[in-house]
Amino acid sequence: MKVLISEPIAQKGIEKLIEEGAIVDVKTSLTRQELLEVIGGYDGLIVRSNTMVNEELYKKATQLKVVGRAGNGVDNIDMDGATKRGIIVVNTPESNVVSACELTIGLLLATCRNIPQLHNRLQERVWDRSGLKGIELQGKTVGIVGLGRIGSLVATRLKSFGMNIIAYDPYISDTRFKHLGVEKKEKLADLMKAADILTVHTPKTEETYGIIGKEQFKIAKKGLVVINCARAGIVNEEALGEALKEKNVARAGIDVPEGEPQATSLLLDYENVIITPHAGADTLEAQDNVGITIAQEVVSALRGEMVPNAVNLPTLPTRELETVKAYLRLGETLGKMYYQLEKEAVEKVEIIYRGEVAALETSVISLAILKGLFEPVLKERINYVNANVIAKSRGVTVTEIKESAVDNYLTLITVKVISKNMEFTISGTVFGKGEMRISEINGYEFDVNPTPYMLIAENMDKPGVVGQLGTLLGVGKVNIATMQLGRKLTDSRAMMVLTVDSEIAKETLEFLSGVEGIIKARFVKL
Numbered sequence: 052m053k054v055l056i057s058e059p060i061a062q063k064g065i066e067k068l069i070e071e072g073a074i075v076d077v078k079t080s081l082t083r084q085e086l087l088e089v090i091g092g093y094d095g096l097i098v099r100s101n102t103m104v105n106e107e108l109y110k111k112a113t114q115l116k117v118v119g120r121a122g123n124g125v126d127n128i129d130m131d132g133a134t135k136r137g138i139i140v141v142n143t144p145e146s147n148v149v150s151a152c153e154l155t156i157g158l159l160l161a162t163c164r165n166i167p168q169l170h171n172r173l174q175e176r177v178w179d180r181s182g183l184k185g186i187e188l189q190g191k192t193v194g195i196v197g198l199g200r201i202g203s204l205v206a207t208r209l210k211s212f213g214m215n216i217i218a219y220d221p222y223i224s225d226t227r228f229k230h231l232g233v234e235k236k237e238k239l240a241d242l243m244k245a246a247d248i249l250t251v252h253t254p255k256t257e258e259t260y261g262i263i264g265k266e267q268f269k270i271a272k273k274g275l276v277v278i279n280c281a282r283a284g285i286v287n288e289e290a291l292g293e294a295l296k297e298k299n300v301a302r303a304g305i306d307v308p309e310g311e312p313q314a315t316s317l318l319l320d321y322e323n324v325i326i327t328p329h330a331g332a333d334t335l336e337a338q339d340n341v342g343i344t345i346a347q348e349v350v351s352a353l354r355g356e357m358v359p360n361a362v363n364l365p366t367l368p369t370r371e372l373e374t375v376k377a378y379l380r381l382g383e384t385l386g387k388m389y390y391q392l393e394k395e396a397v398e399k400v401e402i403i404y405r406g407e408v409a410a411l412e413t414s415v416i417s418l419a420i421l422k423g424l425f426e427p428v429l430k431e432r433i434n435y436v437n438a439n440v441i442a443k444s445r446g447v448t449v450t451e452i453k454e455s456a457v458d459n460y461l462t463l464i465t466v467k468v469i470s471k472n473m474e475f476t477i478s479g480t481v482f483g484k485g486e487m488r489i490s491e492i493n494g495y496e497f498d499v500n501p502t503p504y505m506l507i508a509e510n511m512d513k514p515g516v517v518g519q520l521g522t523l524l525g526v527g528k529v530n531i532a533t534m535q536l537g538r539k540l541t542d543s544r545a546m547m548v549l550t551v552d553s554e555i556a557k558e559t560l561e562f563l564s565g566v567e568g569i570i571k572a573r574f575v576k577l
């Protein structure tokens with residue numbers, strides 16, 4: 052696990068990575084060219100907001116398996132490029148939101164009370180308050196654009212200042228608005244007309260880029276205060292500059308100026324604008340949180356485990372991930388069987404979730420099944436991130452069915468693999484503390500605890516076959532741990548599932564296949 056850290060993260064994060072066995076290079080002052088030259092040697096890359104992780108970098112990053120964003124916003128990371136290549140992108144979305152919220156409030160107070168300007172005068176030994184009268188927050192209306200994690204923290208804190216809180220976020224439910232005690236504005240224009248103070252907390256997307264511009268400043272109340280602690284460009288700087296000149300906007304507090312990490316923003320020339328160099332997440336607490344969390348996530352991702360904050364995967368809260376984990380193992384195990392037992396190209400996969408599992412976020416379990424399915428063929432080129440893309444590119448359609456009831460089991464997953472000439476099914480269940488069992492293969496019933504080495508054979512249901520198989524395995528020095536027979540009363544065939552203590556040599560398998568009555572014998576490695 053070779054990990055490159057290209058921007059400063061907390062020492063505790065670096066120590067965590069080393070403790071987990073990663074080889075870590077902290078190179079925070081590489082030029083772009085130098086980064087492109089060395090990235091090919093790394094499995095993991097940890098960045099903050101200044102490293103552009105794009106096509107140019109991916110092309111050189113031939114070993115890269117995970118990009119860890121030590122922070123929240125991922126607008127500097129090309130997600131499609133990562134997904135296409137099976138690179139997992141993880142971030143730490145919760146770890147710095149309090150710090151970002153507190154800087155927002157800080158900037159708001161500093162802006163409304165001219166704190167930096169007053170401080171500067173005094174530091175020059177001038178005692179002069181003239182021309183720098185502030186405004187109070189109490190009784191004012193604050194308009195929040197984006198009522199997500201940070202926006203809602205800002206809302207709850209500003210309430211205690213006696214402010215009236217309104218927000219525009221079309222993707223947040225009315226219930227959430229009610230719960231937060233925030234008035235919902237259906238249209239951005241309505242928020243602009245009502246707000247004395249505007250603060251933006253959306254991600255930077257095609258939709259939000261420039262969402263606050265000339266038109267919005269035109270309809271805003273005269274004397275508006277603007278705060279941007281989210282991303283440069285969400286508030287158009289040129290339009291803001293004009294509005295400040297025309298006195299439509301009275302003052303602004305900006306943590307994310309255009310041109311970062313260079314100090315080139317045109318707003319730097321305005322006395323009534325306070326600007327900080329993207330310092331929202333720069334607190335001891337946030338950086339420790341971010342560093343430790345990203346280290347854990349990067350290591351988990353490199354070990355092929357499911358990570359709670361994977362950006363290019365279905366999201367799962369940590370609590371749910373714990374429950375789902377056992378099913379991920381089961382799903383991968385069921386998936387892994389097909390190509391070890393059969394050779395026909397898969398055309399369709401039907402996954403049936405029954406009982407308790409049907410109530411969970413099954414999309415990740417389906418990814419685990421696909422990962423397992425293609426692993427015998429594609430090895431490590433398949434993972435959770437690209438499993439869907441790969442299935443699609445191979446023309447495999449995947450469907451999920453959920454049924455709340457199931458006979459004999461509390462919870463059951465059945466994977467039906469359909470190819471041109473056949474249909475293969477395998478089912479399994481989970482119980483206790485994540486114990487799994489294979490309960491059915493092609494209609495033969497079992498109760499098998501899957502182990503790393505297994506032998507699965509189809510045979511004629513007649514005397515003598517099992518005995519010969521046991522003898523041949525003995526000759527091949529393979530110790531049998533468990534053995535189960537599955538029979539169908541309607542059939543003259545049976546299936547044997549053996550767990551064994553070691554790999555089975557090719558010759559032994561050939562001998563087994565040659566035994567009269569054995570239709571097919573396959574070694575399965577999990």
Ligand SMILES: NC(=O)C1=CN([C@@H]2O[C@H](COP(=O)(O)OP(=O)(O)OC[C@H]3O[C@@H](n4cnc5c(N)ncnc54)[C@H](O)[C@@H]3O)[C@@H](O)[C@H]2O)C=CC1
Pocket residue numbers: 123124125144147148151196197198199200201202219220221222223252253254255258259262280281282306307329330331332333
């Ligand atoms: N200054 C700094 O150091 C930091 C900045 N950030 C930035 O703060 C911003 C907010 O972060 P979080 O609250 O964690 O994100 P979040 O994802 O929790 O919330 C964003 C909200 O914006 C809403 N939204 C999306 N498109 C919208 C649109 N067109 N109109 C209105 N609302 C829209 C979403 O529905 C969501 O509720 C991000 O841009 C993030 O990168 C985050 C941490 C530190």
Ligand SMILES: O=C(O)C(=O)COP(=O)(O)O
Pocket residue numbers: 099100101121122123124125147329330331332333
């Ligand atoms: O986490 C975020 O989204 C931030 O904006 C913080 O950026 P940074 O890690 O301080 O470069």
